[in-house]
Amino acid sequence: MSIFHSINTSASALTAQRLRMDTVSSNLANAETTRATINENGEYEPYRRKMVVFESKDNSFNSFLQKARVGSSSQGSGVRVKEIAEDDEPFKLVYNPNHPDANEEGYVQLPNVDPLKEMVDLMSATRSYEANVTALNATKSMLLKALEIGK
Amino acid sequence: MSLFGNTINSLERSLDYASLKNQTISNNIANVDTPNYKSKSVVFQQVLDEKINNQFSAKRTHPKHIPFSSSAEQNTFQIVSNNSTTYNNNGNNVDIDKEMTELAKNQIYYQSLVDRLNGKFTSLQSVIKGGR
Numbered sequence: 411m412s413i414f415h416s417i418n419t420s421a422s423a424l425t426a427q428r429l430r431m432d433t434v435s436s437n438l439a440n441a442e443t444t445r446a447t448i449n450e451n452g453e454y455e456p457y458r459r460k461m462v463v464f465e466s467k468d469n470s471f472n473s474f475l476q477k478a479r480v481g482s483s484s485q486g487s488g489v490r491v492k493e494i495a496e497d498d499e500p501f502k503l504v505y506n507p508n509h510p511d512a513n514e515e516g517y518v519q520l521p522n523v524d525p526l527k528e529m530v531d532l533m534s535a536t537r538s539y540e541a542n543v544t545a546l547n548a549t550k551s552m553l554l555k556a557l558e559i560g561k
Numbered sequence: 562m563s564l565f566g567n568t569i570n571s572l573e574r575s576l577d578y579a580s581l582k583n584q585t586i587s588n589n590i591a592n593v594d595t596p597n598y599k600s601k602s603v604v605f606q607q608v609l610d611e612k613i614n615n616q617f618s619a620k621r622t623h624p625k626h627i628p629f630s631s632s633a634e635q636n637t638f639q640i641v642s643n644n645s646t647t648y649n650n651n652g653n654n655v656d657i658d659k660e661m662t663e664l665a666k667n668q669i670y671y672q673s674l675v676d677r678l679n680g681k682f683t684s685l686q687s688v689i690k691g692g693r
Contacts, residue, residue, distance in 0.1 A: 416587040423591030430594075464595040468588075482639035485581060486588030489595055538593050541657060545590045548668045549583055555675045556576075560682055 413553060415487070420546040422467065422488030427539040429491055430462045434532045441523045444511045454511060457521040459497035464489050497522055564685070572678045578603065578638050579671040585640055586664050589655050596651035599642045600660075 412418075437459050440446065446457035468486040477483050499522040507516030582603045592598040646654045 416584045419584065419587045419591050423593075426591075427594075464592070466592050466595050466598045480639070483601060483642050485584040485640055486592070486601060488588060488591045534594070541590050541593065541661065544661065545587045545664055548664050549587060552580070552583060552668060552671045555672050559675055559678055561679065 415485070416549040417546060417553075419486065419488040420542050420549065422490060423542040424539060424546070426462070426464060426489050426491050427535050427542065430535040431532060431539070433460050433462050433494065434528050434535065436460065437523050437528050438525060440521060441525060443521055444509075444518060446521070456501050456519045457523065459499070459521065459523045461495045461497060463492045463495050465492035565681075568681055569678065572674055572681070574637070575674050576671065576678075579667055579674060581638065581640070582667050583664075583671070586660055586667060589660050590657070590664070593653070593655045593657055593660075595653060598653050598655065599644050600655045601640050601642050603638050603640055605638050 437457075440457040443457040445454040447455045449455045466486065467488045467490050468484055473484040473486075501519040501522050503517045504520055505516055506512055506518045509518040512518045585601050585603050589600045643654060648654045648656060
């Protein structure tokens, strides 16, 4: 049990939430990108919305062993990003025959990014980030207080 | 007679408890968006068990008799997960308001413990100096 355990826990969450915000920024930036990847037919595909998947860090062997031995779970060691998943939702079709990427019928495939969803996600990430900063500050003040013992 | 008595030991154990609790709360807040995460809390499991199991009080008539209560001093608190509820659609049950209040409470608790510990040392020092 290290004294900086709590700080590391909060730091892992800050990193994870920051990555979530970065992903939201990327989604919003690419909301109109029609040429993001090249598929197996050699054609351009629009940008696919990306999502961050979180996983608790204490799904480790150690934590299960402790739970089996003492009957008590470990205090946990934060959060980590398991993967950046892509949204399988179909692309939006917009009629725009003059667009260079329009198909024979005149429809253009646009990314499956919904700005509304992204803004909600961004707000959620911001709030979580703030909560973790508060937790970090609380830990910091406790550690500084501990240094005053016996002064 | 020990110089420090029992006060410092109790304070020390309480500080351990508060520190572990802080780690647990930090972890809960860190996992507020993790699917299927269940919140954890620190409980005095063993103290609770002793209270439940030792409802009869018996007097030892001889000091060599085996004591009725085994008072293990270590690890009186345990971390348990609350698996019974679900707040969120993704199986997560971290109540952020509860965690933030617990965090604030725990912080004040910790600081008051440190204050008390320092007060204890100051009074000991005053005794050692003969009140001068």
